[in-house]
Amino acid sequence: MWDAYASLGGRKVLDGADVQVEYCQLVALVGPNGAGKSCLIKAFAGVLDLDGGVARLNGDDVRTLSSRERARRVAYLPQExxxxxxxxxxxxxxxxxxxxxxxxxxxxxxxxxxxxxxxxxxxxxxxxxxxxxxxxxxxxxxxxxxxPLLLADEPIAGLDPDAQRLVLERLRARADGGAGVLVSLHDLTLAATMADRVVVLDQGRVVADAAPIQALSPAVLREVFGLDGGWIEGPNGPLLAARRAQ
CATH class of the missing domain: 1.10.8 (Helicase, Ruva Protein; domain 3)
Structure with missing residues (x-):
């Protein structure tokens, strides 16, 4: 995805967002409500028209592919x-x-x-x-x-912890098996734990795109999410610890 622009109802929802998903990677897409996460995923799936820019699947503009060919190249799990x-x-x-x-x-x-x-x-x-x-x-x-690409929009919303774990384990297994996986999440701790990369989206723009420990830095947590905190050393590696900023 390069320089994607899109608007709904006259409101810009993607503003130059640039995201790439590679094979064997689970990429977590996070951001506050209205940041454009669902729109970005829909653009990759070819179900949201872009005002500018292009969404590509294996190098091909998704808009040039038939619905049958899109179904071969991308699996889409909508939020609804x-x-x-x-x-x-x-x-x-x-x-x-x-x-x-x-x-x-x-x-x-x-x-x-x-x-x-x-x-x-x-x-x-x-x-x-x-x-x-x-x-x-x-x-x-x-x-x-x-x-080769699996898109999941808030797949664990409203699920109990056991179901959340199963869903994320299946997505992780798909990435480990060679696919690229892009999943939008509200839970920053789960995103930090499960993802190879975290993309932070705010007001349609990519604020950070890096490994979890870099993407969810104290500065980003405060600026985008209004949280104070950062990373602490846990028994199995770094853990994200944050609370609502005072």
């Missing part, structure tokens, strides 16, 4: 968890691979549901599930295709 129809979980997950035959898509879907720990719910309608279970189904839908 609404599912219109009460389909069985395995059928919802299979929608993540529209370019496969029905049988192959279902085989991949069963494997993805097992990967997120809900293989036993494959035949249950998604309307009969808890919010956390539906979140896992949607994650499975994103995991069905082995796309």
């Amino acid at each position: 968890r609404r599912i219109a129809w009460n389909l069985p979980a395995v059928e919802v997950a299979a929608l993540g691979a529209p370019f496969l035959s029905g049988a192959d898509a279902l085989t991949r879907a069963h494997a993805a549901l097992a990967e997120v720990g809900i293989a036993h719910l494959a035949g249950r309608g998604v309307a009969e599930m808890s919010g956390g279970e539906r979140a896992r189904v949607l994650l499975a839908r994103a995991l069905v295709v082995d796309a």
Whole structure:
């Protein structure tokens, strides 16, 4: 992504944001509400038109790719968890691979549901599930295709700690397996713990883009998030410790 500009309702939401996601990396995108995190992810996914700049997938302008080709190159997990129809979980997950035959898509879907720990719910309608279970189904839908780029917009919002850990572990595993992963998070501690790089976005601009310990510096914490704190030495390495600035 280079020099992306976008506006919604006349309000600029991306202002020269420049972010790149490399293979084998989990990149955490953080920032206050309204910073432009969701818009940046949507631009990568090709579902938000840019006023200027370009979003590229493997070097190609995402706007020049067919929906089928985008589905091969990028898996997108949106923030919204609404599912219109009460389909069985395995059928919802299979929608993540529209370019496969029905049988192959279902085989991949069963494997993805097992990967997120809900293989036993494959035949249950998604309307009969808890919010956390539906979140896992949607994650499975994103995991069905082995796309080189996985985009996840606030995938752990509203989930209990066990579900949060599982989701982040699956995203980490996908990055360790060779994919590039871009995930937006509100929890700075989790971002610092799980990510290879942290991108701090504020008012549509990239304020920092570096390893967690550099990106979430005391100056950035105060300027962007209104927090006092920094890094302390923990039993397994540096830990982020911050509190609301007085």
